[in-house]
Amino acid sequence: MLKSFIRLLAVTSALLIIWTGGAGAMEVASVNGEAISLQELTYAMQTLPEYHTLQQKVLNRVIINTLYYQESVKTGVKVKESLVDENYQQLMTSITTDKAEFDKLLKARGTTEKALKEGIRKQLMVKIFMEALDKKTEIVITDEEARLFYNERLVLFTNPLKVRISHIHIALPTDASDAEVKKGLAKIQGVEKELDAGKSFAAVAKANSDAPDAKNGGDVGFITQASPVPKSLLDAAFSLKNGERSGIIKSLNGFHIIEVTDRIASSTHEFDDVKKSIKKNMTLERRQISRSYFEKAMADKADIKISLKQ
Numbered sequence: 331m332l333k334s335f336i337r338l339l340a341v342t343s344a345l346l347i348i349w350t351g352g353a354g355a356m357e358v359a360s361v362n363g364e365a366i367s368l369q370e371l372t373y374a375m376q377t378l379p380e381y382h383t384l385q386q387k388v389l390n391r392v393i394i395n396t397l398y399y400q401e402s403v404k405t406g407v408k409v410k411e412s413l414v415d416e417n418y419q420q421l422m423t424s425i426t427t428d429k430a431e432f433d434k435l436l437k438a439r440g441t442t443e444k445a446l447k448e449g450i451r452k453q454l455m456v457k458i459f460m461e462a463l464d465k466k467t468e469i470v471i472t473d474e475e476a477r478l479f480y481n482e483r484l485v486l487f488t489n490p491l492k493v494r495i496s497h498i499h500i501a502l503p504t505d506a507s508d509a510e511v512k513k514g515l516a517k518i519q520g521v522e523k524e525l526d527a528g529k530s531f532a533a534v535a536k537a538n539s540d541a542p543d544a545k546n547g548g549d550v551g552f553i554t555q556a557s558p559v560p561k562s563l564l565d566a567a568f569s570l571k572n573g574e575r576s577g578i579i580k581s582l583n584g585f586h587i588i589e590v591t592d593r594i595a596s597s598t599h600e601f602d603d604v605k606k607s608i609k610k611n612m613t614l615e616r617r618q619i620s621r622s623y624f625e626k627a628m629a630d631k632a633d634i635k636i637s638l639k640q
Contacts, residue, residue, distance in 0.1 A: 358371050385638070386638070389636070389638055393629070393634060394625050394628070394629070395456060397625070397628040397629065397632055398456045398459060398460060398628075399452050399455060399456050401459055401628065402455040402456055402458065402459035403455070405459065405462075407455045407458050407459050407462075409451050409454045409455055409458065413454060414447050414450055414451050414454065415447075417450045417454065418443070418446065418447050418450055421446075421450070460621075463621070463624065464617055464621075467617065467620045469613050469616050469617060469620070471608075471609040471612045471613055471616075473605070475612065476601075476605050476608045476609050476612065477601060477605075479608055479612060480601050480604065480605075480608060484598065487598055487599040487604055488596065488597070488598045488599075489594075489596060489597045489598070489599075490554045490555060490556070490596055491554065491555070491568070491593070491594070491595060491596040492552040492553065492554050492593070492594040493552065493553060493567050493568060493570075493590050493592070493593050493594075494549075494550075494551060494552045494553075494590070494591045494592035494593070495550050495553060495567050495588045495589065495590055495591065496531050496532065496535060496543075496547060496548040496549050496550065496588065496589045496591055497535070497539070497541055497543060497548045497550050497563075497586060497587075497588050497589075498518075498521055498531070498534060498535045498538060498539045498541075498544075498548055498586065498587045498588075499539050499540050499541040499544075499583075499584055499585070499586050500514045500517050500518045500521070500538070500539075500540060500584050500585045500586075501514075501540035501541075501583060501584040502514045502583060502584040502585070504582060504583065514584060514585055515578075515585060517538070517585075518578050518585035518586075518587065519578065521534055521538050521587060522577075522578060522587060525575065525587070530547075531547070531548060531575070531589050532547025532548060532549075533547070535547050535548030536548075540584070548589075549591075552592070552594065553567065555568065560581045560582070562579050562580070562581055562586075563579060563581065563586060563588060566579055566588055567588055567590060570588075570589075570590040571590065571593075572590055572591070572592065572593055573589075573590065573591070574589070574590055575587065575588070575589040575590075576588045576589070
């Protein structure tokens with residue numbers, strides 16, 4: 331979690347440096363040859379209802395990151411030049427493998443290799459400081475605590491009942507006329523007669539179904555009670571046994587017949603099988619809580635002035 335968080339901060343910081351200066355004129359897309367600039371995109375984003383909330387959240391994160399950097403300076407954190415160079419190379423190759431092109435990009439954005447490396451150095455200092463901070467916070471999750479988490483959230487460790495179904499769908503428009511409904515019903519009734527006569531479900535589905543799965547003989551695959559399937563079909567599917575077929579089912583978009591071809595019973599992972607992962611997740615959660623307390627303490631002591639208009 332820490333590594334991915336720091337990687338995100340480092341890349342974000344570095345890219346912000348790259349796009350500093352002249353960024354408003356940067357082309358982000360074009361439509362029939364007409365450019366759309368970053369400035370236009372930014373303006374459009376500012377009209378979104380959630381924009382200011384997101385902007386405030388990002389600003390808060392940047393403030394906290396700045397506080398972490400200042401703490402790293404106070405504690406004398408040092409970063410090897412070789413590590414800065416390595417991260418610089420990784421960032422460059424994530425954008426282009428051509429150094430000359432990358433240098434040209436930096437110049438066009440009003441920044442330099444030196445400035446970009448300084449941004450990377452700061453983020454690496456934060457990373458080292460946070461890792462040291464985490465080591466000072468000893469977190470031990472006992473078996474009893476893990477067992478309590480397991481018992482209280484058993485649903486997280488339970489695999490639900492699954493059924494595999496095949497499906498024949500005779501589609502109707504949502505505003506189907508009486509004549510269209512009558513025609514669709516006649517067709518699904520004909521399909522049912524073919525199945526009753528012994529024709530294979532797969533063959534009948536391929537020949538008649540309007541569903542995308544028709545090419546697979548109507549095979550939908552496994553579904554659970556939480557699958558995005560109309561309730562009438564779910565109710566039918568989970569009431570049938572292996573090899574059983576439903577009658578004609580009416581839904582908002584037509585008529586259906588389903589057949590259950592397989593079932594996998596519900597099962598629950600044993601505590602000993604998931605204990606390690608439970609402890610790991612609980613440790614990460616408590617570490618984040620500990621880090622939040624530290625961040626609040628830093629912010630409370632800092633002189634923070636926010637000029638951003640709400």
